[in-house]
Amino acid sequence: MAYLEIAPHNKGEDKRYDKVAGCLIAFASRLSFIHGEDFNKGWLAFDVQEETKEDEEKLMALYSKKYKAMRLEGTTLMIISPENGEKLIEFYLNS
Numbered sequence: 001m002a003y004l005e006i007a008p009h010n011k012g013e014d015k016r017y018d019k020v021a022g023c024l025i026a027f028a029s030r031l032s033f034i035h036g037e038d039f040n041k042g043w044l045a046f047d048v049q050e051e052t053k054e055d056e057e058k059l060m061a062l063y064s065k066k067y068k069a070m071r072l073e074g075t076t077l078m079i080i081s082p083e084n085g086e087k088l089i090e091f092y093l094n095s
Contacts, residue, residue, distance in 0.1 A: 019092060025067055026092035029085030042082025049076060 010016050025044070033042045048063070050056040056076055063069040068084035071077070080088070 022067065022088065022092045025080070026085075026088040029080060030089050030093065032085065033082070033089075042085050044080040044085055045077060046079075047075075047077050 010020065029042070029044050032040070032044050036042055046069075048056050048060050050059055060069075060071055060076070060078060063078055064071065067080060067088060069078040069080050072079065
């Protein structure tokens with residue numbers, strides 16, 4: 001997730017591509033279903049690290065709202081459940 005940034009040419013109303021981050025997160029979720037074992041199957045975990053706390057909070061709020069990621073209390077670690085991962089896969093990759 002550290003490299004999952006929006007390129008300067010892909011911001012705002014004149015952006016070149018749409019739903020790039022969602023597609024990449026959905027693909028990571030798919031890989032978790034393919035390669036995960038036992039209780040890890042389908043779970044996606046990532047750490048949000050930005051230069052400022054304010055930027056981290058904004059990004060975590062976005063991930064929560066847009067991708068249904070849950071923040072582990074008191075940390076910058078976020079997880080996406082298998083159920084929400086399936087929804088992301090369906091929306092971003094299978095539509």
